[in-house]
Amino acid sequence: MTDLHDILKRQFNFSSFKEGQEETIESLLSGHDTFTVLPTGTGKSLCYQLPSYLLDGQTLIVSPLISLMEDQVSQLRKMGERSVVAINSTLDFSSKQYVLTHLSAFKFIFISPETLTQEDVLNRVKQLRISLFVIDEAHCISEWGHDFRPSYLALKDTLKKLGHPLTLALTATATSTVKEDIKKELFTQKPVNEFIYSVNRPNIFYQVQYCEDKTDYLLDFLSKNELPGIIYFSSKKETERVAHLLNASLPVNVAVYHGDVSPSDRIRIQQQFIHDEIRILCATSAFGMGVNKENIRFVIHYHLPDSLENYVQESGRAGRDGKQSLSLILYQSGDERIHRFLQEDSFNQKKDLLFFKDKTQEEMKQYNRVLTDTQQKWLVQLEKSDWDWELFEQNIRVKQFEKSNKMNSMTDFVNSDFCLRQFIMNYFSHEFISVKQEPCCSICQPEGTVLEEEIISETNEQAVFDGPKLLKKLFLTNF
Numbered sequence: 252m253t254d255l256h257d258i259l260k261r262q263f264n265f266s267s268f269k270e271g272q273e274e275t276i277e278s279l280l281s282g283h284d285t286f287t288v289l290p291t292g293t294g295k296s297l298c299y300q301l302p303s304y305l306l307d308g309q310t311l312i313v314s315p316l317i318s319l320m321e322d323q324v325s326q327l328r329k330m331g332e333r334s335v336v337a338i339n340s341t342l343d344f345s346s347k348q349y350v351l352t353h354l355s356a357f358k359f360i361f362i363s364p365e366t367l368t369q370e371d372v373l374n375r376v377k378q379l380r381i382s383l384f385v386i387d388e389a390h391c392i393s394e395w396g397h398d399f400r401p402s403y404l405a406l407k408d409t410l411k412k413l414g415h416p417l418t419l420a421l422t423a424t425a426t427s428t429v430k431e432d433i434k435k436e437l438f439t440q441k442p443v444n445e446f447i448y449s450v451n452r453p454n455i456f457y458q459v460q461y462c463e464d465k466t467d468y469l470l471d472f473l474s475k476n477e478l479p480g481i482i483y484f485s486s487k488k489e490t491e492r493v494a495h496l497l498n499a500s501l502p503v504n505v506a507v508y509h510g511d512v513s514p515s516d517r518i519r520i521q522q523q524f525i526h527d528e529i530r531i532l533c534a535t536s537a538f539g540m541g542v543n544k545e546n547i548r549f550v551i552h553y554h555l556p557d558s559l560e561n562y563v564q565e566s567g568r569a570g571r572d573g574k575q576s577l578s579l580i581l582y583q584s585g586d587e588r589i590h591r592f593l594q595e596d597s598f599n600q601k602k603d604l605l606f607f608k609d610k611t612q613e614e615m616k617q618y619n620r621v622l623t624d625t626q627q628k629w630l631v632q633l634e635k636s637d638w639d640w641e642l643f644e645q646n647i648r649v650k651q652f653e654k655s656n657k658m659n660s661m662t663d664f665v666n667s668d669f670c671l672r673q674f675i676m677n678y679f680s681h682e683f684i685s686v687k688q689e690p691c692c693s694i695c696q697p698e699g700t701v702l703e704e705e706i707i708s709e710t711n712e713q714a715v716f717d718g719p720k721l722l723k724k725l726f727l728t729n730f
């Protein structure tokens with residue numbers, strides 16, 4: 252296959268794919284209808300832009316708003332793409348006729364769902380060679396979504412009339428009902444590949460567990476199941492200590508992954524974990540990016556994450572296969588102190604550097620020995636910025652403020668007395684999107700949840716969520 256990274260660099264000038272992009276693109280290029288959910292602003296457009304260059308025909312993109320279309324058009328034009336056009340109600344009659352008669356000259360055609368249902372338009376579109384049909388903001392198809400657009404319901408019929416071209420549905424919203432509606436409307440013909448990387452992960456149960464003794468709780472939890480999972484720590488030392496203890500007490504393999512583990516060991520451990528030879532990975536945030544293990548059943552945070560952004564990313568590694576999984580934070584009041592301390596320390600180290608503000612480079616050299624590694628790195632950056640101390644000082648304050656705010660939100664999350672899922676949605680969404688489901692979180696179901704593979708192994712049947720009975724019998728996460 253063509254090296255996708257090459258094209259990414261050459262055509263888009265990006266050095267790496269963001270989460271979800273490569274999987275989506277590969278799926279499309281292997282000819283599979285694809286449904287991808289990625290949070291807002293994380294690069295959904297690239298998922299169709301890049302494969303378009305590798306497919307012979309044209310790409311038709313259905314988009315619900317004129318402003319969104321124009322945004323996409325200008326994004327493509329900025330990259331030097333000229334064969335792009337948007338057909339919507341802003342075109343006057345003669346421009347529209349001109350565009351319609353020259354439609355085959357365009358590689359990217361953006362269109363509103365209403366326009367696509369017009370007979371003259373559809374007849375023209377039928378004559379094209381559509382190699383990729385994209386439905387952007389696909390949640391508009393669901394009456395349960397927050398932006399329902401009746402005209403999206405006509406897409407089912409349009410796809411049929413066009414002979415079911417290769418189809419990609421994109422959205423940032425993935426509540427269960429919306430997902431089902433999208434699949435029911437758009438992907439009835441063939442099986443669809445799904446890549447869900449949403450802020451809302453319906454199959455993850457969010458649990459905050461207050462613990463007197465975290466290690467005790469952990470041992471009890473892990474001795475009740477043999478499912479694959481990750482435990483995140485905020486220090487390498489603690490990662491080592493707990494992993495050692497778990498290895499001594501549990502029958503499964505536990506490994507350690509952090510910044511000091513050698514690159515070759517890291518690769519080996521990652522592979523063994525992916526192939527279930529290692530069951531539990533004790534890791535720092537160094538682990539995770541780009542790791543595609545589908546059946547991670549739980550992600551535990553032994554220490555409090557320092558932001559909801561990091562928390563959602565790390566906990567989101569559970570349940571990529573869509574099965575019931577668990578995110579568990581072990582919490583003790585005062586846990587946030589370690590981050591506050593680290594933030595304070597970093598702030599002070601930066602402030603100390605200001606001592607050099609009126610020193611010459613020669614004078615600075617004399618102090619080199621007493622500087623920490625981090626301070627030396629900052630000095631290198633300062634040198635690169637031509638000793639812009641004003642900017643440096645400004646950054647210190649902004650960064651401290653930002654970090655502290657993020658930490659406050661994380662602390663509010665673990666102390667929340669309302670739905671944890673709703674908390675996450677409110678934090679990341681610009682609008683209020685209500686998320687109600689069961690099972691949901693340790694606020695909505697204090698009795699806990701059942702992890703899906705446990706049900707299968709115990710009953711040897713298809714996984715069915717038979718509430719209370721199974722809850723009692725099997726895998727209670729709250730005990």
Ligand code: ADP
Pocket residue numbers: 265266267268269272289290291292293294295296297
């Ligand atoms: P959305 O998911 O909301 O549709 P967009 O597709 O509009 O997001 O992309 C958001 C931003 O991310 C754009 O500015 C785009 O250029 C940028 N982007 C997309 N892919 C990458 C990448 N692989 N590396 C860096 N930036 C990227």
Ligand code: MG
Pocket residue numbers: 295296387
């Ligand atoms: Mg978009």
